Amino acid sequence: MYKVDIEKKNFIIKFGKNLQRIRVQKKLTQAQLAADSNVEISQISRVERGVLNTSLGNIYAISQALGVPIDELFKF
């Protein structure tokens, strides 16, 4: 994720924080979310910390596993 500009980077970080907030609110561990979404646990961790610019498909899978509409992940 070297070439993303600062604004993009900030967005990605905010997205991760919001994801973590929702996951904790749902009382799920990263391991549970990983299992339910079929997204690797190390990736879940990286997405939440905003160190990774993950894909549309993963975002969708995660929203499904959380049981929330995908646009909920963008409400911040």
Place this chain on the structure above:
Amino acid sequence: MYKVDIEKKNFIIKFGKNLQRIRVQKKLTQAQLAADSNVEISQISRVERGVLNTSLGNIYAISQALGVPIDELFKF
């Protein structure tokens, strides 16, 4: 994009179609959207056709270039 399952794939295709719908509605060409978003034009084409599982950062950049909130791209 080999490992995405069918449901994911369908979602990605719907997302692309919705993106194209919004771009056309805004009377922008792929070239204009590429220039405004700083996402390569060939990628824009592939995202709209759903052949590519693009990244959060690109989706954000595209929404900015379109002048719509990002969750608008997920309303379909």
Place this chain on the structure above:
DNA sequence: TTATTTGTAGGCAAATATGCTCATAATATT
């Protein structure tokens, strides 16, 4: 119909994400 614009398609190298593993830190539980 001819020319112009717009979109699709494919190949390629380089950049980045992904899945996997192990180690360690941080947090919660006893």
Place this chain on the structure above:
DNA sequence: AATATTATGAGCATATTTGCCTACAAATAA
């Protein structure tokens, strides 16, 4: 405090995306 659980960090091979390019198809305008 000690133990168990949960999250972070880093490294690696492989998969995928990205940007750049060229060629062609499809639509639009002249």
